[in-house]
Amino acid sequence: MKAAKIAPWVAAGLALVGAGVAAFQPDQLRGFDVGGFSRLPVLEGGRLKPIDTVARNSLLMIRGQQSFVYQERTVGADEWILDVLFRPQVADAQPIFVINDPDVLGLIGLKQTKDRYFSFRQLLPHIAEIQRQAEAAHPIEAKERSRFQSAIVNLFDRVLLYHKLKNTVQLVGTSGLAAEVESAREPGAAERQAALVELAQFRPLPPPVGARGDKWRSTGEALRASASAGALDPGLPLLARVGWAYSFQEPSEFNKSVSDLKALTASLRPEALAQADHETVFNRAQPFYVGMVIYVLALLVIFASWLWKPEILRPAAFGLLAAGATVQTLGLVSRIILQGRPPVTNLYSSAVFVGWGAVILSIVLERIYKRGFAIAVGAAAGFASLLVAHHLSGDGDTMEMMRAVLDSNFWLATHVVAITIGYSGTFLAGAIAIAYALRRQFAPRLDPTSTKTLVSMTYGIVAFSLLFSFVGTVLGGIWADQSWGRFWGWDPKENGALLIVLWNAIILHARFGGFVREKGIMAMAIFGNVITSLSWFGVNMLGVGLHSYGFMDKAFYALSAFIGTQFLLMGLCLLPRQFWKPRASREVDGQQAAKA
Amino acid sequence: MAKPTKYPLLNALGSMQLTILLLALLMVLVFLCTLAQVDLGTFGAVAVYMRSFVVWWHVPGTAYSIPILPGGALVGLVLALNLVAQYVRIPFTVANLGLWLVHLGLILFVVGEFVSGAFQVDSQMAIEEGQTVNYIEGRDPELAVADVTDPVQDEIYGIGQGGLSREGVVELPGSPVSIKVHRFFRNADLTNRQPGDPASPVTRGVGTAVTVRPLPPVSRDDDMNRSAAFVEPLAGGRSYGVWLVSNVLGAPQSFIHEGRTYVLSMRSRRQYLPYSITLKKFSHDVYAGTDIPKNFSSLVRLHNPSRGEDREVLIFMNQPLRYDGKAFYQASFGKNDTLSILQVVENPGWRLPYVSCAMVTLGLLYHFGTRLRRSLKRREAAQAAAPAQSAAQEA
Numbered sequence: 001m002k003a004a005k006i007a008p009w010v011a012a013g014l015a016l017v018g019a020g021v022a023a024f025q026p027d028q029l030r031g032f033d034v035g036g037f038s039r040l041p042v043l044e045g046g047r048l049k050p051i052d053t054v055a056r057n058s059l060l061m062i063r064g065q066q067s068f069v070y071q072e073r074t075v076g077a078d079e080w081i082l083d084v085l086f087r088p089q090v091a092d093a094q095p096i097f098v099i100n101d102p103d104v105l106g107l108i109g110l111k112q113t114k115d116r117y118f119s120f121r122q123l124l125p126h127i128a129e130i131q132r133q134a135e136a137a138h139p140i141e142a143k144e145r146s147r148f149q150s151a152i153v154n155l156f157d158r159v160l161l162y163h164k165l166k167n168t169v170q171l172v173g174t175s176g177l178a179a180e181v182e183s184a185r186e187p188g189a190a191e192r193q194a195a196l197v198e199l200a201q202f203r204p205l206p207p208p209v210g211a212r213g214d215k216w217r218s219t220g221e222a223l224r225a226s227a228s229a230g231a232l233d234p235g236l237p238l239l240a241r242v243g244w245a246y247s248f249q250e251p252s253e254f255n256k257s258v259s260d261l262k263a264l265t266a267s268l269r270p271e272a273l274a275q276a277d278h279e280t281v282f283n284r285a286q287p288f289y290v291g292m293v294i295y296v297l298a299l300l301v302i303f304a305s306w307l308w309k310p311e312i313l314r315p316a317a318f319g320l321l322a323a324g325a326t327v328q329t330l331g332l333v334s335r336i337i338l339q340g341r342p343p344v345t346n347l348y349s350s351a352v353f354v355g356w357g358a359v360i361l362s363i364v365l366e367r368i369y370k371r372g373f374a375i376a377v378g379a380a381a382g383f384a385s386l387l388v389a390h391h392l393s394g395d396g397d398t399m400e401m402m403r404a405v406l407d408s409n410f411w412l413a414t415h416v417v418a419i420t421i422g423y424s425g426t427f428l429a430g431a432i433a434i435a436y437a438l439r440r441q442f443a444p445r446l447d448p449t450s451t452k453t454l455v456s457m458t459y460g461i462v463a464f465s466l467l468f469s470f471v472g473t474v475l476g477g478i479w480a481d482q483s484w485g486r487f488w489g490w491d492p493k494e495n496g497a498l499l500i501v502l503w504n505a506i507i508l509h510a511r512f513g514g515f516v517r518e519k520g521i522m523a524m525a526i527f528g529n530v531i532t533s534l535s536w537f538g539v540n541m542l543g544v545g546l547h548s549y550g551f552m553d554k555a556f557y558a559l560s561a562f563i564g565t566q567f568l569l570m571g572l573c574l575l576p577r578q579f580w581k582p583r584a585s586r587e588v589d590g591q592q593a594a595k596a
Numbered sequence: 597m598a599k600p601t602k603y604p605l606l607n608a609l610g611s612m613q614l615t616i617l618l619l620a621l622l623m624v625l626v627f628l629c630t631l632a633q634v635d636l637g638t639f640g641a642v643a644v645y646m647r648s649f650v651v652w653w654h655v656p657g658t659a660y661s662i663p664i665l666p667g668g669a670l671v672g673l674v675l676a677l678n679l680v681a682q683y684v685r686i687p688f689t690v691a692n693l694g695l696w697l698v699h700l701g702l703i704l705f706v707v708g709e710f711v712s713g714a715f716q717v718d719s720q721m722a723i724e725e726g727q728t729v730n731y732i733e734g735r736d737p738e739l740a741v742a743d744v745t746d747p748v749q750d751e752i753y754g755i756g757q758g759g760l761s762r763e764g765v766v767e768l769p770g771s772p773v774s775i776k777v778h779r780f781f782r783n784a785d786l787t788n789r790q791p792g793d794p795a796s797p798v799t800r801g802v803g804t805a806v807t808v809r810p811l812p813p814v815s816r817d818d819d820m821n822r823s824a825a826f827v828e829p830l831a832g833g834r835s836y837g838v839w840l841v842s843n844v845l846g847a848p849q850s851f852i853h854e855g856r857t858y859v860l861s862m863r864s865r866r867q868y869l870p871y872s873i874t875l876k877k878f879s880h881d882v883y884a885g886t887d888i889p890k891n892f893s894s895l896v897r898l899h900n901p902s903r904g905e906d907r908e909v910l911i912f913m914n915q916p917l918r919y920d921g922k923a924f925y926q927a928s929f930g931k932n933d934t935l936s937i938l939q940v941v942e943n944p945g946w947r948l949p950y951v952s953c954a955m956v957t958l959g960l961l962y963h964f965g966t967r968l969r970r971s972l973k974r975r976e977a978a979q980a981a982a983p984a985q986s987a988a989q990e991a
Contacts, residue, residue: 046883046890203884214884368975401883401890411914460968467960474953483914485925485941486716487949488709490642495630502623506616513612539630 008319031251101151196220287331355385357424422469430529496535610681694963701955711945803840
């Protein structure tokens, strides 16, 4: 009994300690304060962020991963960006461009290697051809491009991003930023400054005290200003020294220059430095990745509990689920603070939030019903949604600035959050129904009370989802009335939300009128997954309407596969009794016994 | 909950099977309407599926259309009847208070949709910086005959799409001129006349050098119909020739009758307002170093001499100007950020959804809240009873 009491705390404590250890990474690399450099704030995409975020997102876009193995050593994003900025000859040799499309490989005459990764140097002879093909494909609308056209445009965009990063601080092939500062007024310097302004991917130099918060400058702009006004931007010589020290591999000089640059930023923009620091901690902790791992552990432990020592393993699984929820909550809160926005601002964050809502709901259900199903379903939902979120994060910054029409924290906090909780609820009801269908096939024994518990959980969650999706839809209508002048415009995203409301209403009425029983409700709840996934992702694939904020081509197949599996599960759920596993007959006996 | 009455029709109309059938039909319509938007645009798809009583399917290769589904308007109407019929049968008790509120709210919602469908008017106002405008423009075309003789104020006579489509002689009340519409094209392709093109009835103006070919009208939100018509001004018993007018012809075309000059033009239907709006400044900010829009706003001056009003208003995203039953929204912009386009919406029923939604939300909260409390109480009681039971079994 005692072991059962402490099991959840031990399991949760171990998981949280593990998460803490994973968050810790050394700052020093071969004596260089790489961590200190990556914490410096810069302005990219209209937003202040640490160089660490720029490095991770860029590498994620170019390579699809946040680190890579080169010459039998793992190169992290922070080390990679230093090479890109200051030692391009090293970065050019690293295999960072992933190319999967066989036609693109054929076009540039590269052999399909084992790992499909190529260095910039390997691509260099073919750049002109890649650009020519990409420019030919560019005028075609994204959704009408062929596979080859999409792949070549995508490759060109990645090459361009790499090219811009390399030329952000100093132009490739020149003698570095220090020389550029010296010769800012000499003939020919103006052209180079113009090129730097044009190519800068981010703006590393903080604005002087008193200037507007978004007036960060690229090196090109700062050089130009110093050439015309004479006053040298105080950050320029420091950045030049950082570059010089790194390119000549002088650790002590590098570390000193980085700390000088940090001190300068602290005196000009202390809040930017603090925010960049926080974001770097967030990046390194990877709360959503760690949460995913903890949810898998919770799932494994709950599976094990059905075979062995349930009195200890079930509470331990609950502890793990709670630990996963804690990590995910911390991650969400961090994002809210960093962005200064409510939790859901784009497709990526909606996936994170849907999972979070489902996990929290299952924790509540487990506290009410205490039967372990909710742990399994919650852990599976949390894992699945974080996996989806992970696949949605490859397009770059997940905390991008909000377009003007969406720039309203009030509506983002009410309408979007309510709708997303409605998604959570509908998916959770579907997940419980799937658990019901699978359990009937695979569980060693079926007791009628458990089945009743599953049905009543599903019904309660459907009612909950109806409330939130209705309120969310209505709040969306009010927002639309405020900003576009119509309450309801039959826009695809609005229609998607309406479909969820209608479907949940149909489930409730069908059960209330007694037209469906246990199996029917469960199958309908699984169909709710189909409706919700179409409303959430499907409408973005149509590419019409005011809400089409994230077009995705690859996701189409994933969505089709998901819907296919849901139909299969519905079929499984609706199988008549004689197709269940043989021991089902015992349940019939049990039910009859209960009736008697 | 709903009790059967002695009227079988009322029972059938208020049955829950019908509710579910209607909700399912509505889902199908909404789904099809969403898919159709890819080809038809939002306006077109909504007209076909939602604002119609019957959805027709054109059998390919024939001239026939067959009805395949009831339209959104029919489903909505029957759903409202179904709600009312159920409503009168739900006993009004404290326990049912939530359900009462929800369904009353939904009835109001359907009513609101019908009011919007019947009375909502969407128009636009495009203003350049420094310009003063006292009219709004709709999507439909009109033929404007402007008497420009008076240099201070033009006298304008309009013929709407309805008058043009009837293709006959239209009198312009208050003017000696009448217009004979020979042919009207909702949408057409205008090209420079080539040798071998079919003969054209046009005898005057720039239209003599143009060939007009009819096109099917478009309804996508971002497409525009290029309307055209062959019109013949008649005045004082004589004809002033047949002219081609179209909203894509830029050149002004005019004729003189008894010393007065009349300009013919095809343009978007205009509604004149008893007040005017001047665009003082249009702002379009982007986030530093990107082209992601941060804000759009129009600083306008609202001038209404009849009410002695003259004030400045800032219209921006999520912040419309509501005035005189109309709402002006920042919708679009152009001409290098010097042209602001305001969406103008007039809908007398715009408050109904707010009321109905508040009712439904409160009703759902009340209903599910009381149900949840009851079910938790029942579980508590069952759990309290369970140990006693097992103890009894052991004994």
